[in-house]
Amino acid sequence: MEWQEHGLTMLPLGTLFSAVRLPQRLVLAVTGGLGPSPEVDAVLGKALGGGPVICDPHGHRYYALVPASMPTTWHQAVDDWRVVDVDCLGRDTYLGVPRVDLTAFDQRTYASYWAVPMPSMATLCAPIAVARLIAVGRHQLTERADEERPA
Template sequence: MTTLPARALEPVEPEPGVLVHPSSDRRLAVEHWLLSTLSEPGRARAQWQEYGAALLPLGTLFSAVRIPARLVVALTASTETSELDDFLDQALEGGPVICDPHHSRYYALVPASMPATWRQAVDDWRTMDIDCLGRDSYLGVPPVSAVECNPATHAPYWSVSMPSAGVLCAPLTVARLIAAGRHQLVEGLDA
């Protein structure tokens, strides 16, 4: 019987590091998370193929704040799609936003509880076509791969992609964006 030298039996120290998930894994996780709002995820995949968006129910995993494009334009003084998308990415600290270019609206995805907890603010926002959509509402959600505006189709796209499953916009950050935009629009009307 042979014996191993003592140093061969010493424990090996793991090297510090960071577990990195490829972007394709994150996109797949986001897709599965979004589709978990449905009892038949296959139907949503078919809608993505046929229409470029799938109707997903709000108020369970997430809700959405509808923001008119004119409010974002007032804050950026730009109508360039890429500049508006970059601005929203920074202003909402990377929180996910869907753009509906056909109706000139953005939808910031927020926690499902926001419509109930922000009831007073939402009532004030409605005068400017801003609304917080929750239970009993549906949102046309593009496939996670739709990350650029297509002027030919005006199909919804991810203005700011969801970085990981379950990562949403902070309600206070969305409220601050809306307050700044409302202020800017009012100033523009006064000028």
């Protein structure tokens, strides 16, 4: 009913799946984009092997859906990722999940959408693919910061 009325519903994390919250600046550092776009979504989909990703343009964040166990099995890496504002969300957290037909950025509403639609109910992003994306994004952001630093 929430999907019909609002285009979004809140689902609990940590049972069927969890989510890795990625800041938009990290995603754009990897994809070379300037903001949410079909091009950014395509690169993101390729980098994550077609695993599902939700974009929240209003909050400037992306959410890669991952196995429910990731917050505990990857806890040490997750601690390291926090320096670039990445977090792994699991139990006791809810995620706003858009209707399955919302698959494109709408500049009028800035509503959340599926940047990479879920190909099937059982398909999630591989944790190693997410970790690689974060590593590349972190590297790109560090390089940019070094270039912008006065000599």
